[in-house]
Amino acid sequence: MVYNAAETRYDKMVYRRVGQSGLKLSALSLGLWHNFGDVDRLANQRDLLHYAFDHGITCFDIANNYGPSAGSAETNFGKIFHDDFQPYRDEMVITSKAGYYMWPGPYGEWGSRKNIIASCDQSLQRTGLDYFDIFYSHRPDPETPFEETALALDQIVKSGKALYIGISNYDPEQTAAITAIFNELKTPFIIHQMAYNMFNRKPEAGLFDVLADEKKGAIVFSPLAQGLLTDRYLHGIPEDSRANRKDSPFLSVADVDQRLAQIKQLHAIAESRGQTLAEMSLSWDLRENVVASVIIGASRVSQIEDNLKAIDHLDFTDTELAQIDTITK
Numbered sequence: 001m002v003y004n005a006a007e008t009r010y011d012k013m014v015y016r017r018v019g020q021s022g023l024k025l026s027a028l029s030l031g032l033w034h035n036f037g038d039v040d041r042l043a044n045q046r047d048l049l050h051y052a053f054d055h056g057i058t059c060f061d062i063a064n065n066y067g068p069s070a071g072s073a074e075t076n077f078g079k080i081f082h083d084d085f086q087p088y089r090d091e092m093v094i095t096s097k098a099g100y101y102m103w104p105g106p107y108g109e110w111g112s113r114k115n116i117i118a119s120c121d122q123s124l125q126r127t128g129l130d131y132f133d134i135f136y137s138h139r140p141d142p143e144t145p146f147e148e149t150a151l152a153l154d155q156i157v158k159s160g161k162a163l164y165i166g167i168s169n170y171d172p173e174q175t176a177a178i179t180a181i182f183n184e185l186k187t188p189f190i191i192h193q194m195a196y197n198m199f200n201r202k203p204e205a206g207l208f209d210v211l212a213d214e215k216k217g218a219i220v221f222s223p224l225a226q227g228l229l230t231d232r233y234l235h236g237i238p239e240d241s242r243a244n245r246k247d248s249p250f251l252s253v254a255d256v257d258q259r260l261a262q263i264k265q266l267h268a269i270a271e272s273r274g275q276t277l278a279e280m281s282l283s284w285d286l287r288e289n290v291v292a293s294v295i296i297g298a299s300r301v302s303q304i305e306d307n308l309k310a311i312d313h314l315d316f317t318d319t320e321l322a323q324i325d326t327i328t329k
């Protein structure tokens with residue numbers, strides 16, 4: 001069946017500017033870290049991508065190593081893109097990243113020119129795309145000079161393989177240091193991707209300030225703390241949940257147990273706002289001006305449907321914010 005995107009796709013979504021760049025992103029982006037591997041059903045992946053795009057999500061976040069197996073999320077996205085999304089390429093912001101382990105030997109990870117350029121070429125090949133809209137350094141490399149990483153990323157733009165550059169997981173000092181190099185090179189570096197949610201306040205300790213000073217944007221990953229900040233675990237550990245999946249080592253049943261009392265209290269605040277906890281958690285991230293978009297993950301369409309409602313209620317009272325701080329800080 002031919003996919004025709006919904007004509008109503010731009011009716012509701014909010015688009016937010018990335019720093020002082022010309023680029024705007026949908027307030028919600030869809031991430032392909034989980035649920036898009038070769039262990040996951042392709043038909044479900046297609047449904048998730050269709051639903052997201054049909055509701056105004058324009059930004060799709062991928063990386064070389066997403067799967068499992070590593071690389072399979074790019075391959076799967078490429079298949080679906082090829083079948084369904086080619087007519088919509090100019091309505092989409094598609095990203096990838098290099099930096100985490102991808103292939104054996106000394107060149108398969110980190111931030112050398114050798115790794116970054118080869119990795120970008122591999123990602124283009126797997127997805128079948130001509131270019132990425134944003135290409136990221138996925139993590140800072142403590143052994144490679146930032147000049148080398150920045151010049152490699154700059155070359156990726158100059159050779160037409162990406163339009164914009166981003167960085168991810170750099171601390172405030174590292175961000176300031178590499179920004180100075182990008183500024184000198186006039187590289188279109190516009191965005192930093194970091195974890196931020198009610199349980200993880202790290203970017204509030206300097207990173208958001210650096211980005212605001214440098215007029216760059218933020219895009220948040222794991223805004224739902226991988227599902228903790230939803231109603232997923234309110235009544236136990238569902239069999240098909242991320243905390244229970246053996247191929248997902250970054251969220252455990254112990255993490256759920258440790259947070260459950262806080263989750264229940266936050267759930268009550270969300271209810272009093274007329275939101276689900278997932279909706280409130282995304283609204284809470286989006287209250288930060290520097291945050292252009294939050295990258296959600298989803299294992300099923302109903303989660304995207306729920307999460308999209310976050311933009312209906314973005315404002316918080318001082319009392320609500322203080323209550324959230326008391327519970328989570």
Ligand SMILES: NC(=O)c1ccc[n+]([C@@H]2O[C@H](COP(=O)([O-])OP(=O)(O)OC[C@H]3O[C@@H](n4cnc5c(N)ncnc54)[C@H](OP(=O)(O)O)[C@@H]3O)[C@@H](O)[C@H]2O)c1
Binds near residue numbers: 138194226
């Ligand atoms: N730059 C980096 O280093 C980095 C690191 C991590 C992630 N990322 C990016 O950020 C994206 C999002 O990360 P994430 O998947 O951890 O995000 P997340 O949105 O915090 O968690 C997504 C998970 O939460 C659950 N969920 C989502 N919406 C729900 C709802 N409405 N109700 C109940 N449960 C809900 C689902 O879990 P179940 O599977 O249990 O249903 C879903 O898979 C990734 O795909 C990736 O693109 C980047």
